[in-house]
Amino acid sequence: MKTYHGSCHCGSVGFEAELDIQAGTIKCNCTICSKMRFWAAQVPSSAFRLTRGAEALREYRYHTRRDAHYFCGNCGINTFSTGESPALGAFHAVVLACLDDLPVEDLVAAPVRYLDGRNDNWVTPPAEVRHL
Template sequence: MKRTYRGSCHCKAVTFEADLDLDQGTGKCNCTVCWKQRMWTIGVTPADFRLLSGEDKLADYGRSGDWGEGHHRFCSVCGIHTHGHGKIEAMGGDPYVSVHLSALDDLPVDDLVKAPLTYMDGLHDNWWNPPAETRHL
């Protein structure tokens, strides 16, 4: 069931809310960006994500290519990543927002750990399959 959660960076300069259905699953990836951040995310449509404050404080690390584009957004004050967005052709080409679950302020731990989890082998561009090793993710 979809529920509205509130989130923020560490210094609270960036705040947001997102309508999430944790029963639809969360994800962890082994690509170099996700691995270095120990990222745990959930994807939503842009309509289900609302930036409440801090647009002027958000920095952007973006990449693009023939595969599409992706933007990793983080607070320029404290450095905490809150979300990402983009459009990836292999994922249907629709715009997406990826919410960092660790940035949610009101997510009960029990709800997080019981949510389905999918592992993705982004390191080898094998997004639809889990990597051989997931213990470190």
Template sequence: MIRNYQGSCHCGKVRFEADIDLDAGTGKCNCSICSKVRLWGVVVRPNAFRLLAGEANLSDYQYGSSKTHHRFCQTCGVQPFWHGYSVEKDRPFYTINVACLDHVTDEELAHLSVCYYDGRNNNWQSPPTVTRHL
């Protein structure tokens, strides 16, 4: 079920809201950036995401193909979302960092389904052999 969620970085300077169906599943990846910062994402269409505050406080990090914009707060360093264009799905996307959603209980988070992706080996259709650490 799609619900409206509010979210923010740690210091609160970057705030957003998004219409998300958490029951549709979330994802974790073992690529270099996701594994180093332990990102946990849920993908939404661009029209389901709204930045409420902090545009001037956001920095942009890109690497590799430079197709994804990893946005992070300049003050606290937290990455509340990233966005780009999915060549595989032929559409733009926003990915919300699930850990940055406000007012979601630990119990709710514990019950979310998680799909694992082997981004380290560019094998997006299969999960990595080991996922427990993600």
């Protein structure tokens, strides 16, 4: 477990997250995740801290309106999402590209779990993942 620091492009939003990158990452094929090439690590909400920029954050919800996607209202960068799952309870899904101190070598070595969010099938990965 390591504490990573992240931010949006303009620096208005900042956060910390305690995560084990080798425990795995996620990529989802739902409509929003595939459009923004969402690659994240899920952590229990207790392992996430917003350090600055609450006033700059904007929230987007769609479809079931269950999960919230947060982005900087100034630069538009998606920084994290929130939701609930049976396995984690309340969680934050931290966008890996926003982690300022995650070495590229660690990122490319991280395991990836693919989610079939397009079909609300969170157990079986989608048949096609190359575009994610």
